[in-house]
Amino acid sequence: MTHRGQSAPFRWEGVEVRAYKETGETFRDVTRQELTGAEHGQGTSLRYFEVGPGGHTTLERHEHTHVVIPIRGRGGALIVDRVVPLAPHDIVFVPSWGWHQFRAADDEPFGFLCAVVIDRDRPVLPTESDLAQLRRNPEIAEFIRS
Amino acid sequence: MTHRGQSAPFRWEGVEVRAYKETGETFRDVTRQELTGAEHGQGTSLRYFEVGPGGHTTLERHEHTHVVIPIRGRGGALIVDRVVPLAPHDIVFVPSWGWHQFRAADDEPFGFLCAVVIDRDRPVLPTESDLAQLRRNPEIAEFIRS
Numbered sequence: 001m002t003h004r005g006q007s008a009p010f011r012w013e014g015v016e017v018r019a020y021k022e023t024g025e026t027f028r029d030v031t032r033q034e035l036t037g038a039e040h041g042q043g044t045s046l047r048y049f050e051v052g053p054g055g056h057t058t059l060e061r062h063e064h065t066h067v068v069i070p071i072r073g074r075g076g077a078l079i080v081d082r083v084v085p086l087a088p089h090d091i092v093f094v095p096s097w098g099w100h101q102f103r104a105a106d107d108e109p110f111g112f113l114c115a116v117v118i119d120r121d122r123p124v125l126p127t128e129s130d131l132a133q134l135r136r137n138p139e140i141a142e143f144i145r146s
Numbered sequence: 147m148t149h150r151g152q153s154a155p156f157r158w159e160g161v162e163v164r165a166y167k168e169t170g171e172t173f174r175d176v177t178r179q180e181l182t183g184a185e186h187g188q189g190t191s192l193r194y195f196e197v198g199p200g201g202h203t204t205l206e207r208h209e210h211t212h213v214v215i216p217i218r219g220r221g222g223a224l225i226v227d228r229v230v231p232l233a234p235h236d237i238v239f240v241p242s243w244g245w246h247q248f249r250a251a252d253d254e255p256f257g258f259l260c261a262v263v264i265d266r267d268r269p270v271l272p273t274e275s276d277l278a279q280l281r282r283n284p285e286i287a288e289f290i291r292s
Contacts, residue, residue: 002225004237091150
């Protein structure tokens with residue numbers, strides 16, 4: 001496979017639109033598509049996540065890093081210790097063990113590419129103590145509301 | 147650095163717009179921007195290349211692979227043994243030792259993201275024999291015209 005075209009905007013030939021995670025109530029209205037994987041030999045996987053209007057991904061952290069590039073709509077993210085607005089083609093780097101969460105604007109879907117290493121650890125959720133620490137920043141407290 | 151915004155469309159804060167290659171006459175009207183590198187720990191680098199209207203990259207091959215995602219304009223590519231039209235958000239995979247060249251449409255710039263491993267070999271140019279072999283396919287012969 002050397003060329004994966006699009007069957008519709010933000011949908012790719014031969015790529016299934018899947019649930020963001022199997023179970024849980026830590027996210028809202030998120031889909032996942034796996035665009036590339038082990039076949040290209042770079043040790044990384046490129047995924048496309050799409051968050052529906054008003055939706056959000058899980059607030060989590062892990063040892064592995066993310067490189068994120070929005071390509072659809074507008075949204076924002078908590079990255080480590082601050083909230084940033086995001087627009088298409090911004091570059092976001094989530095460092096090792098940095099807290100992160102992505103949210104769509106209320107009136108449009110927000111889609112982004114996300115690169116990770118294939119051999120990676122599982123995400124960790126915040127404890128009540130972690131949440132209390134994060135909420136000391138009023139901007140973060142507002143952003144991570146459920 | 148956790149967020150790299152844009153100073154203008156397809157230009158990023160703190161990223162220099164550089165020459166595609168130092169020297170040579172194997173390409174026309176191409177710029178390069180290095181968006182990410184070793185700092186994210188994934189072993190890969192993400193670059194943005196932009197080809198001016200009617201321009202093209204070098205026809206070359208190498209052991210390392212490319213994952214390419216157009217994000218601006220329209221163009222086409224020779225990938226291994228065929229020519230494919232390209233539009234934003236298509237996914238292109240250039241396999242190890244596959245010939246490849248990218249061209250912009252005549253009337254607009256063509257820009258694409260390209261991921262590579264950081265520790266990689268240098269590109270190899272085609273010999274006259276390689277070119278004769280590629281030109282057996284009329285569509286490729288037309289595409290790789292200088």
